[in-house]
Amino acid sequence: MRAHTILLLCIVAQAHTAQLPNLVIALVDDLGRYNVPWYNPNQTKAEGLNKLATEEGAILDRFYTFRVCSPTRSSLLSGRFPIHVNEENPVGVGVPGGIDIKMTLLPQKLKKVGYKTAMVGKWHCGARSDANLPINRGFDHHLGFLTGGEDHFTQIAGSTSPYVDLWLNTKPAIGRNGTYSCYLYGDEAVNVIENHDTTSPLFLYIPFHDTHAPYEAVPKYEDPTIPNETIKIMQAMVSCVADATVNITDALKRKNMWDNTLFVWASDNGGPQYWSANNYPLRGGKTTDFEGGVRVAAFVTGGLLDPSLRGTTITSAMHLVDLHTTMCKLSGQSDEQCGDEIPGYPSTDGMDLRGYFVAPLNMTRPVKDIVLSSNAFISGDWKYVASTVNASYCQHGDCGYWTGPWWPITSAHVPLEADPGCPVDGCLFNLADDVTEHHELSTQYPERQQAMKAQLAKYVEGRFQTNSTYGYNNCTTLKEAASKNGGFAAPLCTL
DSSP states (O other), rough: HHHHHHHHHHHHHHHHHHSSSSEEEEEEETTGGGGGTOOOTTTTHHHHHHHHHTTTTTEETTOOOOSHHHHHHHHHTTTSSSGGGGOOOSSSTSOOOOSSSSOOOOOHHHHHHTTTEEEESSSSSOOOOOOGGGGTOOOOOOEEEESSOTTTOOBBTTTTSSSOOOTTTTHHHHHOSSHHHHHHHHHHHHHHHOOOOOOEEEEEEEEEEEEEESSSGGGOOOOOTTTOOOHHHHHHHHHHHHHHHHHHHHHHHTTTTTGGGEEEEEESOOOTTTTTOTTSSSOOOTTSSSHHHEEOOEEEESSTTTTTGTEEESSSSTEEEEEHHHHEEEEEEEEHHOOOOOOSSOOOOOOOOOOHHTSSOOEEEEEEOEETTTTEEEEEEEEEEEEEOOTTTOSSSSSOOBBBSSSSSSOOOOSSSSOOOTTTHHHHHHHHTTTOOOOOOOOTTHHHHHHHHHHHHHHHHHHOOTTTTOOOOOOOOOOHHHHTTTTTTOOOOOO
């Protein structure tokens, strides 16, 4: 009798697990908001991707991230705003940064309720020791690179040169390098789906390397009608990611997983308009807290999306961190289980967006500020930016400038409208009336400016940043680590 009871309980548990939704997140690297077909159909020809966003899905028009790569990824996986986990962009495998080892990541939470978890693509959340690798942070499977950027054909990163940066689970992915990154990661994501045992739900995280520098494409995707070589290469990279995305969604449909899947697609930050991307008509781009740097191209799709939302645009403000909480809640876990209470550490920050995606309730975001960084936050329609955050790449002064619909015009990247900067006490904007941030309002609303300045200071007081140097031992050099790993970059320390 006891054996039959145990067997019945196992069958019931397995049936419950199989009913849990499949959860997929695709991040595109450094994609310009105006480099996608639903905002710029005349320049970007990606019909399959456009259909996913505008017919099968819903455009997320106010979807926010951090202004650069690693903090966005750290925020998503930890469930915390970057101000509470990481605002730095570590360059190499031995550089501190990423996600504190004590924090419980989204895949770890999902595994507790029976999910199989896989990651394909760019990690960039710390790789100082084996303990920091994706395979030891909740992913059952990982093929990808550990640092922030690399050659798309050779997988040699600038920070690890002359060594290859490509990892497969617990070891270097020897023999897997040498394929264009869009193909490499797109095909691997399809393989994960095709080999998935559907008696368990799947969490698949696909942080593509395209459209990050270096700007390299395969000739197949280059449009000969585009005379500007820089724009041609960028759009070719977008087209490849578009095809890879369609291939992944097609694989989910063939596997009969699509009807029970929530799929979110987004850029990790605004595009670098000082190189090849375009965020028109928004102000600024990557490295800035203006809308062009943090308000990214994004959409949600999948069979789990409420049918009434397909073909619509969701205009409520959301942050990437909200996906952490939403997907954890979709797995049936409680608020306590989806949280991550650690003494001395900030709590998780994400909001539950199920009411937007699965059972639309005409919801507006609860009254909670979106803390973009230690430099900026959004409160309702109002936005405060303490100062222009600059990058050395901006050839003509500050990075918060405006482009035009056809960009870049020349390799000189001369702004159409220069960055006017911010007053000493910071910029104040009303996004409901001024999404392009042309009208700085601190003169008209000085009390609001001062109140938001004071509120940002309070947020900064609670700032927590990952200290990746504690507890690491026996650190070696990159050269020595590569010599032990077949010429591949590898973690430098033990923990």
